Amino acid sequence: MTVTAMPETAAGAAAGEEAPKKGKKKLILIVLVLLLVVGGAAYWFVLRPTGPSKPQPGTVSALDSIQVNLAGDHYLRVGIALQLTAGTKEADGSKALDATINEFSGLTVAEVTDPAKRRALKKELAHRLEELYEGEVMGVYFTEFVTQ
Structure with missing residues (x-):
């Protein structure tokens, strides 16, 4: 017995294309959140203005x-x-x-x-x-x- 592949239907083809698009959107969202976190940490530790220092x-x-x-x-x-x-x-x-x-x-x-x-x-x-x-x-x- 031979198995033949079934031709893809229009609904199956559309579902296959949406999955990669959702994955890309999720990846972009994660990268943006990480950039915001890293930028906030860099500001806090390096660039934030310090108050006036005590006189020596x-x-x-x-x-x-x-x-x-x-x-x-x-x-x-x-x-x-x-x-x-x-x-x-x-x-x-x-x-x-x-x-x-x-x-x-x-x-x-x-x-x-x-x-x-x-x-x-x-x-x-x-x-x-x-x-x-x-x-x-x-x-x-x-x-x-x-x-x-």
């Missing part, structure tokens, strides 16, 4: 001690040093001394000798100096702190 510390500039009038006929003798950012050679200390006087004037002895309050005052002074010096000063240190 530079030299420390010590200023002369000053006396500040406190409440109740008391005074505070305070010395400060400015932590400059890298690239800043020196800063005019008059702004820092003025800000220190404004920060501590009129406070009571109890307020300036309380460790928690003194840390808060120092933090506020450092924040004020960062604004005044526009990125040239990044911190402040007390070099002298005497009340009477």
